[in-house]
Amino acid sequence: MPNIRVLRDIKARHGVRANEIARRAYLYVARNQSLPPQVRHQAQLQLNTFGRYTRPTTVKNRCSETGRGRGIMSEFALCRFQFRLKALKGELNGIQKASW
Amino acid sequence: MAAVIPSRLTALTRLRCSIFQTSYNPTSVRTGAKYLRARLRGPSMVKYYPAVINISQLARQYPSLELVNEDxxxxxxDIxxxxxxxxxxxxxxxTKGTFYNSLGSQLLSIILFLNS
Known part of the structure; x- marks a missing residue:
């Protein structure tokens, strides 16, 4: 069962996907220097009305096993310790302990 | 090498833009096009965590299966x-804040007593 931080992150991810196109359209208008300043300002105000869980920067890659936020290997969605445990158990394809 | 006239150079740039279908923007005005050009990140973001089966939801949907959510x-x-x-x-x-309510009524009675 994922912990609350992971659940919140999942919520943010779904929010980003749902609002991405609208946010991009407003971003285009707000950042376009060839448009009149009033229009750009209105677009920026509209961007500010979007909620917290619609911004892509709120999304953080967390460990899918423990929910840890630091030391994540994004490719496996695991923190460093869970990565080690799984790798030693042989559950990660193509990963083996180095020895020379 | 002979010096190239600037107007010829701008004409060259314009021609290059028309050939390669890029927008002619000699003054580098920010058009916001990069926000439209960039790929959408949402679909891959949603796929980050592996899907988890919600047992309690399944049990509610299909009561005939008599599933038990062990967790x-x-x-x-434990509770x-x-x-x-x-x-x-x-x-x-x-009741919310009974202590302070009683304190307030006591103070009020004292004030009333002093006034009388």
């Missing part, structure tokens, strides 16, 4: 055990 059963069992040891959560207060 939930364990949690309820029961804690209550037996007197370590359970306190009961919810029926």
């Amino acid at each position: 939930e059963e364990q949690r309820l069992q 029961e055990d804690r209550k037996k040891r007197g370590k359970g959560a306190p009961k919810k207060a029926k």
Whole structure:
């Protein structure tokens, strides 16, 4: 069962996907220097009305096993310790302990 | 090498833009096109965590299967055990802030008494 931080992150991810196109359209208008300043300002105000869980920067890659936020290997969605445990158990394809 | 006339150079740039279908923007004005050009990141973001089967939801949808959510059963069992040891959560207060309410009424009665 994922912990609350992971659940919140999942919520943010779904929010980003749902609002991405609208946010991009407003971003285009707000950042376009060839448009009149009033229009750009209105677009920026509209961007500010979007909620917290619609911004892509709120999304953080967390460990899918423990929910840890630091030391994540994004490719496996695991923190460093869970990565080690799984790798030693042989559950990660193509990963083996180095020895020379 | 002979010096190239600037107007010829700008004409070359314009021609290059028309050939390669890029927008002619000699003054580098920010058009915001990069926000439209960039790929959408949402679909791959959603796929980051592996899908988890929600057992309690399944049990609610299909009562005939008689599924047992072991984690939930364990949690309820733990709460029961804690209550037996007197370590359970306190009961919810029926009235909010009874202490301060009583204090206020006492003060009011004192003031009324002094005024009379």
